Amino acid sequence: MNKFAFVDCKTVDEALGQLGDGATVKAGGIDLLDLMKDDIVFPAKLVNIRNVDSLRGITVSADGLQLGPLSTLSEIADHPEIQRSYSALSDAAGHAATPQVRNMATLGGNIMQRPRCWYFRSTDVDCKKKGGGSDECHAQAGENQYHAIMNNSTCAMVHPSSTAVPLLGMDAQVELTSKRGKRMVLMSNFYVPPEKSVINETVVQPGELITGIFVPAPAPGTRSAYQKYGEKESFDWPIADAGVVLVMDGALCRKASVVLGVAAPTPIRSKAAEAVLTGKTIDEATARAAGKAAMQDATPLSQNGYKVQLFQTAIYRTVLLAAGQMQRDPSAIG
Amino acid sequence: MADAPKIEVSRRGFLKGAGVTAASTVIESAKAFGREANSALQSVPTVGPGPLPIKLHINGEEHIVTVEPRYTLAETLRDNLGLTGTKVVCDRGSCSACTVWIDKVPALACMTLSVDAVGREITTIEGLSHGDTMHPVQAAFVKHDAMQCGFCTPGMVMSCAALLERNPNPSLADVKHAVSGNLCRCGTYPKVFAATLDVAQHRVASGLVTLSAGREA
Ligand SMILES: Cc1cc2nc3c(=O)[nH]c(=O)nc-3n(C[C@H](O)[C@H](O)[C@H](O)COP(=O)(O)OP(=O)(O)OC[C@H]3O[C@@H](n4cnc5c(N)ncnc54)[C@H](O)[C@@H]3O)c2cc1C
Ligand code: FES
Ligand code: FES
Numbered sequence: 001m002n003k004f005a006f007v008d009c010k011t012v013d014e015a016l017g018q019l020g021d022g023a024t025v026k027a028g029g030i031d032l033l034d035l036m037k038d039d040i041v042f043p044a045k046l047v048n049i050r051n052v053d054s055l056r057g058i059t060v061s062a063d064g065l066q067l068g069p070l071s072t073l074s075e076i077a078d079h080p081e082i083q084r085s086y087s088a089l090s091d092a093a094g095h096a097a098t099p100q101v102r103n104m105a106t107l108g109g110n111i112m113q114r115p116r117c118w119y120f121r122s123t124d125v126d127c128k129k130k131g132g133g134s135d136e137c138h139a140q141a142g143e144n145q146y147h148a149i150m151n152n153s154t155c156a157m158v159h160p161s162s163t164a165v166p167l168l169g170m171d172a173q174v175e176l177t178s179k180r181g182k183r184m185v186l187m188s189n190f191y192v193p194p195e196k197s198v199i200n201e202t203v204v205q206p207g208e209l210i211t212g213i214f215v216p217a218p219a220p221g222t223r224s225a226y227q228k229y230g231e232k233e234s235f236d237w238p239i240a241d242a243g244v245v246l247v248m249d250g251a252l253c254r255k256a257s258v259v260l261g262v263a264a265p266t267p268i269r270s271k272a273a274e275a276v277l278t279g280k281t282i283d284e285a286t287a288r289a290a291g292k293a294a295m296q297d298a299t300p301l302s303q304n305g306y307k308v309q310l311f312q313t314a315i316y317r318t319v320l321l322a323a324g325q326m327q328r329d330p331s332a333i334g
Numbered sequence: 335m336a337d338a339p340k341i342e343v344s345r346r347g348f349l350k351g352a353g354v355t356a357a358s359t360v361i362e363s364a365k366a367f368g369r370e371a372n373s374a375l376q377s378v379p380t381v382g383p384g385p386l387p388i389k390l391h392i393n394g395e396e397h398i399v400t401v402e403p404r405y406t407l408a409e410t411l412r413d414n415l416g417l418t419g420t421k422v423v424c425d426r427g428s429c430s431a432c433t434v435w436i437d438k439v440p441a442l443a444c445m446t447l448s449v450d451a452v453g454r455e456i457t458t459i460e461g462l463s464h465g466d467t468m469h470p471v472q473a474a475f476v477k478h479d480a481m482q483c484g485f486c487t488p489g490m491v492m493s494c495a496a497l498l499e500r501n502p503n504p505s506l507a508d509v510k511h512a513v514s515g516n517l518c519r520c521g522t523y524p525k526v527f528a529a530t531l532d533v534a535q536h537r538v539a540s541g542l543v544t545l546s547a548g549r550e551a
Contacts, residue, residue, distance in 0.1 A: 003383035006403035006449050018380075026450075030427055033406070033445050037425065045380065046403070048450060098515020099493070100430050100442045234514040 001033070002042035009052055012211060016179050018047040019207045025049055027070060027106040030097075031113040039123045040114075040130070055108075055211060058082070065089075065215040069108025073097065073163070076107060086215060088166035088224035088243045088322075095228050095333055096162040098235045108210040111164050111174070111190070112202060115157040115265075116237060117147065128198050129155060145303040146239055149311070151264040152299060155194035158262040159201060164191070165243035166226050167215065168267050169257040175212035176204060182211070191266035201266070219255070221248045225322035227332040228261075229314055236333055238262050240310040244322040251281045251323075258294060258319070263311055270294035273315060282323040284316075291315035381449065388452050392417070393461030401448045408432045408443035411458060419459035419488045423517075430516040433489035434458050440496045459488035462495060467540055471495040474529035474538040482520035490516045494530040503534055 007023075009015040019025070022044035026032050029050075035041045049055060055070040060081040067076070076082055077094030097105060119125045119138040126132035139147045139156040147156040164187070172187045185203055192200055204210065218224075224245040230236030241261035247254045256277035258270045273294035280286045291312035298308045320326035382403035390397050392415070399414045408425075411417040411434070423431040425444045432443040435457035443458075462469035468476070471494050481487040490513055497504055497512035504512070509530045513523070532538050 001404040003402060003404055005380045005382045006447070007380040008449075029447065029450065030442075030445050033447070034426055036404075046447075050450065098428075098430060099512060100433055100440050100515050101427055101445075103439050104441050104445065234510075 001036045002039075004036075004043055005045040006048060007045060008048045011052060012054060012177060012209060015047050015049050015052060015209060016177065016207070018045070019209075021045070023047050025209060027109040028072070028104040029109075030101055030105045031109060035114060035121075038121055040121060049209070050106075060085070062217060064217040067107055067213040067215070069106060069210040069213060071107045073102035073105045073107070073110065074099070076163070077102065085218055085222075086166070086170065086224065088169060088226040088245060089163065089215070091226040092162040092166045092228070092241075092243065095226070107163060107213060111161050111167070111213075112204065112210070113161060115201065116160050117157040118143070120157060129157065129194075131199050140301060143303065144301040145306075146237075146262075147301055147304055148262075148264050149295075149298045149300040149304055149307045150260075150268065151193060151266075152301065155198050155265055156301060157194070157265050159191060159266050160237055160262065161267070162226075162228060162238060162241060162261060164267045165241055165259045165261040166224065166245070167213065168269060169224065169243040169245040169259040170215045170218070171257075172213055172215045174210055175214065176208045177211040178205070178208045184214075188269070194265050218245075219247050221254070222246070223248055223322050223324060225318050227314060227318045227321065227329055229310055229331070230333045233331075233333065238333070240307055240314045242311070242314040242318040244315070244318045246277070246282070246319075246322050248282070248323065251283075253277045253280055253282050253286075253323075256290075258290060258315060260294060260311060260315070263298075263307070270315075272296055277319065282319065282325065284320070284325075287316045287319040287323075288312075290319055386449075388449060390448070390451055390456060391454065392456045393458060399448070403447060403449045405448045406444055407434070407446040407448050407451050407456070410448040411443060417458050417460050421485055421488055423485065428517075429486070429489075430493065430513075431486050431489045433492040433516070435492065435496060438496070438499065440493055457492075459492060462491065464540075469495060470533045470538050470540045471498065471530065473540060474533045475526070477538060478525045478529040478532065480522050480525035480529040482522055486516055486518040486520075486522075490518065490522075490526055494526065494533075497530065498533060504530070506531065 007018050024043035026046040026048050055068045057068045058071050059066045073093040073096055077090050082090045119127045120129045126134040128134055137155045148158050168187045173184045174190055176183050190202055226243045228238045228241040230239055243259040245257040256274045258273040261267050273290040276290045276293045294315050295308050295312050300308055317329045385400045385402050387398055387400045401410055408422050411420050420443050421431040422444055423429045427442050427445045433440050434443045436454050471491050493513050493516050509527045
């Protein structure tokens with residue numbers, strides 16, 4: 001790790017005053033320390049927000065769910081009201097990483113973490129994400145078994161955040177605060193595809209802090225589920241994960257959100273899968289058709305064709321789980 | 335890599351903020367750390383990049399150590415304080431060998447900055463036993479022979495002991511879940527599960543379990 005100065009802030013104003021000039025926000029520090037130990041980033045100063053009390057706390061009201069960005073993945077996973085009314089979110093938080101990481105990792109840091117692409121994470125490789133001289137995405141002709149199977153022509157990285165998947169499906173909003181004021185960004189606008197910027201994964205600007213994440217209250221009849229698949233059973237990064245939010249009227253699906261994690265460079269909603277489910281009775285056949293539809297535009301690379309099949313199955317099983325027609329898949333991680 | 339530019343530390347502001355006497359510049363509590371009365375923007379004291387003394391609460395004792403902000407808690411425990419029971423294997427958060435408790439919650443010493451542990455209560459594997467008297471989980475690991483090379487063992491014990499603090503009567507699934515992040519390349523998991531469940535069933539008391547006593551069929 002490089003040498004750096006450290007400043008421990010107690011309020012949002014203090015933290016905002018410290019940002020700029022090579023300073024980087026530190027929350028749980030899990031991703032940041034990982035990047036610093038690998039010499040991918042080397043901030044001159046860490047602005048510690050972990051002790052900013054106003055960024056903590058989870059409140060559930062008739063309007064929805066208000067999450068402080070310092071809420072840990074464990075706190076979200078164990079929260080009874082999130083488990084009851086926003087179950088895809090507690091599932092995603094509870095199946096990310098390891099118990100120890102979940103005790104330290106914060107929601108804000110989780111949606112802000114950088115991609116795991118091994119070319120990006122290696123100092124030996126110059127890749128365009130790092131703003132170096134290279135104009136190539138090395139994954140496209142290289143080792144790409146975990147990379148994107150959709151929207152992968154500019155950069156084939158995937159965003160690894162598990163919590164972003166249900167947050168996108170639940171139309172969450174992220175509150176960003178800077179010295180100039182606050183703005184709310186819909187989760188659907190939060191991530192930036194590589195075609196727009198290959199360097200920045202999110203719309204968060206230097207000098208901005210995530211100060212809240214808001215999830216609107218679910219409509220009556222809403223049910224949600226999330227499942228994640230990896231190579232190991234105990235804990236692993238996802239190689240396919242799916243979040244499904246259904247507004248049900250008996251067996252009939254009035255509205256559906258189907259979100260795929262680690263399929264594309266950003267978490268994405270599958271409009272094709274949603275169209276298959278909307279207005280239909282949810283059963284095995286519609287769930288399978290949704291999985292197929294979600295993958296119709298897949299463009300797998302040389303080594304990741306298997307992810308197409310994996311996603312079809314993940315969506316099929318997660319739709320049935322959300323509809324209450326299947327138990328948690330024992331082959332999913334957790 | 336080039337060192338970060340030197341950052342001015344306001345010693346006066348720092349002393350005032352840290353609430354310590356002028357004789358000492360030790361940072362000693364999370365609350366005091368960095369706080370200035372009515373602090374406005376920019377007024378929070380910055381520490382480092384050079385070494386600074388901090389006070390850590392470890393296993394019920396206070397330790398003053400001089401660290402750079404970049405030193406992890408695992409490095410400080412092992413290199414500065416000689417508490418080498420905490421192991422470092424991956425140094426990246428993915429094996430849990432370095433598990434300690436921070437404010438009673440299992441956390442990773444390799445992914446915690448020492449300066450960020452100020453004011454928190456740290457428990458390491460050395461803090462579980464009392465002199466020669468082992469913690470019941472340690473005694474059960476001996477009884478069940480739940481280790482081979484032993485490198486993952488301190489982290490494993492910290493995870494299992496924390497589980498029993500939270501849930502004195504766990505199921506097998508609960509134990510599996512509690513150690514799901516602890517990698518053991520020797521494959522001791524079945525014995526780790528058996529040892530932990532044995533403690534839960536109150537069959538293992540704390541205290542030294544002699545090997546002969548531990549080796550019953
Ligand atoms: C073994 C292992 C397995 C993992 N598996 C998974 C997994 O399955 N799914 C998953 O989603 N993640 C996984 N992770 C990643 C982990 O969840 C993230 O690294 C963690 O959530 C990051 O949160 P943090 O609070 O530690 O962030 P930090 O490391 O503190 O910050 C990460 C980034 O976010 C920025 N940031 C943090 N908070 C704010 C804020 N409030 N405003 C603006 N910027 C901010 C920081 O500047 C930094 O760039 C895994 C990690 C490990 C080590
Ligand atoms: S050494 Fe800390 S998790 Fe592996
Ligand atoms: S006993 Fe050898 S790694 Fe677990």
